[in-house]
Amino acid sequence: MSKVYVIGTCDTKMEELSYARDLIVKAGVEAVLVDVGTRGTGAGADISAGDIASRHPQGRDAVLGGNDRGAAVGAMARALAIWLAERGDIGAVLGLGGSGNTALVTEAMRALPVGVPKLMVSTVASGNVAPYVGPNDIAMMYSVTDVAGLNAISRKVIGNAAHAAAGMAKWAVPAATSDKPGIGITMFGVTTDCVTQLRRLLDADYETYVFHATGTGGQSMEKLADSGLVDGMIDVTTTEVADMLMGGVFACTEDRFGAVARTRLPYVGSVGAVDMVNFGAKETVPEKYRGRNLYVHNPQVTLMRTTAEENKAIGEWIASRLNQCEGDIRFLLPLGGVSAIDAPGMPFHDPDADAALFAAIRATFRQTDRRRLIEVPHNINDAAFAELLAQQFREIVK
Template sequence: MALQDTIYLVTTLDTKGEEAVFIKNLLVQKNLVCKLVDISTLSHQYNHFADISSETVANFHPNGKEAIFNADRGNAIVAMASAFKSFLMAQKDVAAILGLGGSGGTALITPAMQSLPVGVPKLMVSTMASGDISGYIGASDIAMMYSVTDIAGINVISRKVLTNAANFIAGAVLFKSQEAVEDKPAIGLTMFGVTTTCVQSVTAKLHDNYDCLVFHATGSGGKAMEKLADSHLLQGVLDITTTEVCDHLFDGVLACDEDRFGAIERSQVPYIGSTGALDMVNFSSPDTIPQKYQDRLFYPHNPQVTLMRTTPEENRKMANWIATKLNKCQGKVTFIIPEGGFSALDIQGGAFWSPEANKAFIDEFEKIFNQTENRKLIKVPYHINSPEFCDLVINEFTNIMK
């Protein structure tokens, strides 16, 4: 461990002071550099133990510390979370981060953890770790440890849990091996069951030259891929399956969020996009489908997954949304539209075959998408799972990576 590498131990010292000091002492005993960061919104008896005071963190808020210390508790927590994220992103010596918190502290600390690159050890010891933790983890590699008892002092249980937490983060830092030089650059690909034929064909042909990371387009999959792009861990993106946009706009259960394609804009990673599975919205069992969609065309994928065919109007909205997002990208972007169908169901004779709906997407996308030297649109008469389309994708990707 280099001298400049630091473990950031983060908590609200007004309620977790004794526990934080206990863990810091364990880490120091292992000759590790540890900075105790206080993110309390109130003054307290343990503030003199902090290496980084809550006031220092609060000053990273765009409106200054007054936005935190002069607000009610709810608003103060939201503001401190923003300040701590800005603070953490400004540090250049983060070897690992360990957080301690209840519901408020976990909500305060984990957004900043999510901002760190994949691979930086992140451990959140929390009373909230026994329930749905997806909101705390996002698309990052945060590890959650259930505190068992409330984090409210040192006792026979908390001593064991906190010691394990200290050993966990210490081991992650001490035994982190230098990554071997990777001969093959990593690329991200998005896939759904109905685009598997295409993506498997592409990966098979690119495998010798690229480390192909395939992400299931289930909302979290797209977020994970873009998290890696934001972390500059991908050298290229083959976003064949953009179906998460359908669910985002039309109440589906496998939705992306408003930041879909944001990482492509920020990182300027070479990007190939397409219309994979934009012909469907995903719902759970039939009884979960919103009433307003009851008269639509459905396909039962399995007892727990029901697919709804998108309409021409919905396709126009998706085309506008995606094209507007991609227009903000200044890196190399190529969007390829397979006019012969967007999925295994959207094929002549298939359950979702609808040339009218697809044409609505194509016309709107072509109208909105601003082509430049770096931003290109290609329309081809092939189906998305056809060999011809796959060969074209590979050829365009090869060109865009040169």
């Protein structure tokens, strides 16, 4: 049977960690207690802090040999990620701790594939957990009281977490009955019509997984690609690049398209919704952008039209990243507009800005036998554009 790895700092949390381990064992599941204390003074763990630290690329002393606690926590997280990746028997990972241990353990959890059960009992789980979770299936449980001794409340919370981890390890999720390959597709409100039509064209032969392009959406799709859980990508909506470059709230990371390069999975992409940068309520738009073409999508979301200069930068960035991809790539330019509101008569219709985007991509994109740029005289939401996306994907898969 797979094991539950219970992870924390044994020099300060041994009582709580041992309690969780013992409950897991009583539930009939093997548990392994892992010490990640950066002082290396804990005792009683099944795997010592020194054992974990030794997996750091620069050796044990890179983790336990200094006086900088912040640097040590970061180094221990890296070592733990390497150590966990080497395990072939993980049924679940359970972490316990405060902000420092949460940052350490969840960094290692994020390196594990989607689908491996990950549960973090944390003092910070009732706040903004996005930095800890990212595009991963990490379950955060608020500890209510600090993880500082056992009491009537902490026993219940930690006990529930231990039983949950034991159950996830003991009862594997049945394999999917569908034998259709899975495709990741990115979507935004202003590209919904395109993706809806695309799904209808593909549903008979593929499982389609749609990701909302809100910063973590693109990351989630690429995380699944890295985890081997999708068989290809139709990246209709790359708007997160605009937010990253211009300071919007739905920004991707510098690793956008990284999974396309690493996995060489079949990839069809486009420039959906790069005509806009996303902000919160209108009053939250940065002062330097207040005089721009702004569109209130709803009371919580304000869109800013990108300029020709910004579109040039967006096009160059996207094309330069795609140039690093050696798999089968098809990138489609919708010359009739990149979103529902970038069409004649709509508030973001700006032919000059679009022309700058397309020109930058043409100039930067390096075409090969496997990497091709295709220009289409349609708006991204036109039926003909969706049909061409599906056709191109089927061709590179075949």
